[in-house]
Amino acid sequence: MKRKKLKFIKIIILILIMLFLLFPIYWMLITSFKTNMEAYLYPPSFFPKNFVLDGFINLFTENNEFFVYYFNNFLVSFVSAIITCLVAIFAGYSIARFNTKWSKTFVAILLSSQMFPIISRMISLYSMMSKLGIINTRSGLILAIVAAQVPFCCLLLSSFFLNIPKEIEEAAKIDGASRNTILFKLLTPLVTPGILAVGIYAFLMTWDDYLHAATLIQSDNLRTLSVGISLRYLGELSYDWSLINSISVIGTLPMVLVFFFFQKYMVKGLVAGAVKG
């Protein structure tokens, strides 16, 4: 009797929390397929009466600057992810294998730099990058974003390097392999799951970026997704909610696909990075 009651409570808890987590996604999806008239019905309808693609068509025909932001976001996220991976391979290996005085300091620097709010950096980066002439450029934006991802990603990848037995490396050394051969030809393939985790993490975080792009980019044709959406589609007075929900669906889709496709690596990586690192 008591067991049954416990099981019942567990099922109720599960249903309530899952409803809280998933209902908003459902609501976004169905609103994107409603006409604006129907979206403004009260009480709301739980399934579109007329299943239409108005929001999406509107996006492709009238509001297609959205795809400029979308493309920029892809470009910036992809390049940032690749650079972050490269930097993390070097530094992650160094942290994992060599216990020098500098590596301790280095880890301390990485750990503490994760804590500072982005805005406090942007205030001086804004004037610094204006002087250097790399403000309002994609490469400037990418560099600033990569720097923001590097601390966590280096620590994350180092936990993967740590899991490789040292013997492998020593055997290769005896066979006369150079340091670079060991790192790039031998060890890097072995930490592929870690590199994927870092790459996907960096991609997701950059896709989500708001503050770097908001402060460093001024031209509309260089804007990325989050800033583009909030500047162009969130008018003070009128909201076209069916359009906004279509934007939300398309803006979320790549993240969902990337995450679920690589979920195995991603989950392992997040857990390794947070719990062990």
Add this chain to the structure above:
Amino acid sequence: MKKHDIKLSDNSYSFVLTIPATILTAIFIIVPIIQSLIMSFQKYGVKNIISGKPGTWNNLRNYIKLFEANQIPEAAYHTLWFVLFVIILQFIIGMALALVLNREFKGSRFIRSIMMTPWVVPTVISGLIWMWLFQPQYGFAKYFISIISFGNINDLAILNNPETALGGIAIAALWKQIPLTTLLLLAGLQNVPNSSLEAATIDGAGEVRKFVSIVLPYLSPVIKIAMSMSIIENFKQFPLFWTMTGGGPNGATTNFAILSYREAFVSMNLGSGAAVTTIWMLMMIIIVGIYQKSFKVQDMS
């Protein structure tokens, strides 16, 4: 090339490998942080950026003005309230979900996987989703509340009311962050040895007792890390506030992030913005420090 390689000592090789990361971190994080500390004591506006002239010392004017207008205390209050509210509920709900999902049952793997969806939704879009749910005339939340209150509350406009707006943003933050907390707690639950739980069951311990004296201690390192990540993230939260309320209504949701962004990039008073971030960082360091010191991890190994 090979000869050179062998000559390279461990020390220098490991140092060389860290150079790219060090340069990036130094140029884009460390130096700007120090510079903004300096700027917080200066009169530094848009004129200085255009002309390239350095800022001028202004006798703590930035700080004095922010305190005189009561802006810093208010931002501190909003920030702390938000952090506390979110981390407590996040821990309770995340823990409940992790405990339920810790057993294998039909569909448990599927649920563990789709539960992560809110975490991958971009923050600005999470803000939009919840703005739409909270929409004052046609929003789902208004309808939902009017039904569960049996028609007593019919005009819920959570983001437009200064008393509830912060709570509205907190709900969106919870929605986005609970999945990761649950994921980490679930991973931690794998480390709780079944043998101890079984032994306790044989000794007649109830579920609550087992949870408090076996599960929690084994889980404490994971809890400590998950919560500290959450404290830092919510202390820094900007995009949700900026899209959902922009700091309003009537300044009721102006946290440190919004205040510093407004000062620096809307009023273009960079010195004043830097002063806000300086106090903000100081507070964060103190609070995270106290948390790290006072949270005792039980050693179960």
